[in-house]
Amino acid sequence: MEEERRTRVLVxxxxxxxxxxxxxxxxxxYDVRTALSGAEALELLRSCPVDVxxxxxSMPAMNGLEILRELERSFPKVVRVLLTGYGDHPDILxxxxxxxxxxxxxxxxxxxxxxxxxxxxxxxxxxG
Amino acid sequence: MPAxxxxxxxxxxxxxERERREGIAAAxxxxxxxxxxxxxxxxxxxxxxxxxxxxxxxxxxxxxxAFASLRRARTRAAVRATNAAHFxxxxxxxxxxxxxxxxxxxxxxxxxxxxxxxxxxxxxxVWLAAGTALAHLSLLSLLILAAPARPxxxxxxxxxxxxxxxxxxxxxFVGARRRTLRRAFQASMELAQRHRELVTALESLxxxxxxxxxxxxxxALGRLLAGLSHEINNPVNVLQNNLDPVREHxxxxxxxxxxxxxxxxxxxxxxQARCRELxxxxxxxxxxxxxxxxxxxxxxxxxxxRDLRAFIRGGEPESVVSDLNEGLQATLALIGRRLPAGIRxxxxxxxxxxxxxxxxxxxxxxxxxxxxxxxxxxxxxxITVRSREIxxxxxxxxADTGPGVPAEVLPRLFEPFFxxxxxxxxxxxxxATCYQIVERHAGxxxxxxxxxxxxxxxxxxxxx
Numbered sequence: 259m260e261e262e263r264r265t266r267v268l269v270x271x272x273x274x275x276x277x278x279x280x281x282x283x284x285x286x287x288y289d290v291r292t293a294l295s296g297a298e299a300l301e302l303l304r305s306c307p308v309d310v311x312x313x314x315x316s317m318p319a320m321n322g323l324e325i326l327r328e329l330e331r332s333f334p335k336v337v338r339v340l341l342t343g344y345g346d347h348p349d350i351l352x353x354x355x356x357x358x359x360x361x362x363x364x365x366x367x368x369x370x371x372x373x374x375x376x377x378x379x380x381x382x383x384x385x386g
Numbered sequence: 387m388p389a390x391x392x393x394x395x396x397x398x399x400x401x402x403e404r405e406r407r408e409g410i411a412a413a414x415x416x417x418x419x420x421x422x423x424x425x426x427x428x429x430x431x432x433x434x435x436x437x438x439x440x441x442x443x444x445x446x447x448x449x450x451x452a453f454a455s456l457r458r459a460r461t462r463a464a465v466r467a468t469n470a471a472h473f474x475x476x477x478x479x480x481x482x483x484x485x486x487x488x489x490x491x492x493x494x495x496x497x498x499x500x501x502x503x504x505x506x507x508x509x510x511x512v513w514l515a516a517g518t519a520l521a522h523l524s525l526l527s528l529l530i531l532a533a534p535a536r537p538x539x540x541x542x543x544x545x546x547x548x549x550x551x552x553x554x555x556x557x558x559f560v561g562a563r564r565r566t567l568r569r570a571f572q573a574s575m576e577l578a579q580r581h582r583e584l585v586t587a588l589e590s591l592x593x594x595x596x597x598x599x600x601x602x603x604x605x606a607l608g609r610l611l612a613g614l615s616h617e618i619n620n621p622v623n624v625l626q627n628n629l630d631p632v633r634e635h636x637x638x639x640x641x642x643x644x645x646x647x648x649x650x651x652x653x654x655x656x657x658q659a660r661c662r663e664l665x666x667x668x669x670x671x672x673x674x675x676x677x678x679x680x681x682x683x684x685x686x687x688x689x690x691x692r693d694l695r696a697f698i699r700g701g702e703p704e705s706v707v708s709d710l711n712e713g714l715q716a717t718l719a720l721i722g723r724r725l726p727a728g729i730r731x732x733x734x735x736x737x738x739x740x741x742x743x744x745x746x747x748x749x750x751x752x753x754x755x756x757x758x759x760x761x762x763x764x765x766x767x768x769i770t771v772r773s774r775e776i777x778x779x780x781x782x783x784x785a786d787t788g789p790g791v792p793a794e795v796l797p798r799l800f801e802p803f804f805x806x807x808x809x810x811x812x813x814x815x816x817x818a819t820c821y822q823i824v825e826r827h828a829g830x831x832x833x834x835x836x837x838x839x840x841x842x843x844x845x846x847x848x849x850x
Contacts, residue, residue: 273620275679279627282676316616318727319765343619365623368630 762788
């Protein structure tokens with residue numbers, strides 16, 4: 259059956275229950291791929307291009323911002339979204355102002371995630 | 387900082403200085419005035435003038451020697467010995483003249499005036515010295531008036547001379563004492579002024595201290611809350627976002643159950659088809675997974691709550707007698723669950739005698755020390771928290787495998803606002819607050835100087 263290719267979303271979070279929750283909520287809407295660390299995410303991206311990366315900020319080793327910076331360098335087409343409970347962290351505010359990331363607060367809301375992803379994809383497509 | 391004030395020491399030093407100055411004044415007066423007696427002796431006792439002149443000059447020489455010696459004297463014993471020697475020797479010079487003189491009354495009165503001067507030097511109060519001088523003057527007048535013959539010109543001359551020289555000596559002493567009094571007055575004024583300044587400084591310090599403590603509390607609280615917010619955020623996210631999928635599954639199952647309830651025998655194939663459509667095995671598995679992670683999310687929140695309660699237990703202002711290991715465990719649980727990857731905390735908590743403490747405050751100390759250690763060590767770092775009994779004390783140590791405390795930082799480590807973490811990262815109040823809290827518990831906090839690798843902070847508290 260030929261269907262329109264679904265948006266492929268990569269979720270990166272070291273908290274496994276969170277990843278499973280995202281997968282459960284969005285499995286029908288998106289083609290969800292998951293990673294529990296930055297290294298795992300970058301490894302996956304080399305073999306499987308994605309449209310959107312939703313990355314948790316607070317992670318050991320590489321935090322969300324570092325992962326998204328790496329994404330900007332190596333996979334500039336990927337739409338970058340940071341999930342965080344620390345929206346007012348100075349580093350995050352700076353990254354947001356610099357246009358590096360779009361920030362979604364945690365706990366996330368299904369509709370808000372969907373709306374944001376749609377808008378960001380539309381903007382990316384408009385830029386070509 | 388004002389210089390250390392030592393009132394008893396200052397008083398002793400001032401008394402010594404007074405004795406020295408009075409001795410110098412007396413030696414100076416005697417050294418200058420004794421030779422002035424030589425012409426008087428020539429007038430009154432011409433037969434023995436030469437012998438008396440030698441004695442006067444010897445007395446003056448003793449005075450000059452005493453003057454030189456007193457200027458260098460720095461100890462009480464040296465000052466007193468010189469003063470005593472000076473008056474014994476000059477007194478002796480006059481005493482050997484007495485049996486030979488013709489104007490005996492005049493010489494005796496002069497000699498007694500001299501003795502009064504010597505006595506006044508040592509310990510006599512001013513009123514006693516002045517009273518004695520007055521008595522001597524009266525005696526002199528009386529002796530002159532009571533003499534059978536009319537007073538001779540040389541008697542009057544010698545009396546006048548004694549009066550003038552005595553007045554000169556008295557003036558010298560009074561000058562020395564006035565100087566002492568003025569200095570004492572100035573010193574007491576300075577002390578009063580310094581006291582006022584200290585009181586003002588103390589008030590402002592107390593005020594600053596209160597503000598510091600409040601600001602450190604906010605900073606520590608801020609860190610704690612940031613950690614807790616992260617701790618709670620993830621499970622809340624799981625609970626919030628699994629609710630809808632669970633509700634959808636349950637809704638579909640309830641709808642199916644209603645169909646079953648009202649179904650007629652012939653409708654079984656249709657119901658079975660509906661079940662296949664739903665993919666019951668998938669629903670069952672998905673529901674089990676969703677409710678499983680929701681249950682563990684609730685457990686995570688409950689655990690955070692339990693740890694937090696144990697941690698802030700000492701919001702109670704009253705101190706309690708308790709085992710401080712409980713607070714240590716609560717703190718380690720709180721920090722342990724948001725520990726950066728690659729860092730390990732080893733706890734070795736021994737059996738402890740109870741300690742009188744405010745648990746919340748001590749927990750703040752443990753939290754600061756362990757958090758500092760976490761900040762100091764990199765990946766692969768190990769933090770060792772140990773509690774044990776040493777004699778009548780309880781010791782808690784927090785050691786880490788970080789870079790250690792540089793020697794130049796050590797003296798300022800517990801100073802408020804001193805931080806090596808960079809602007810905006812550390813407030814520089816954590817260790818200062820620890821110091822204050824431990825001190826309030828009659829304990830001590832220090833960095834182990836023998837620790838060669840990393841840093842080891844040691845807190846000792848008296849057992850209850």
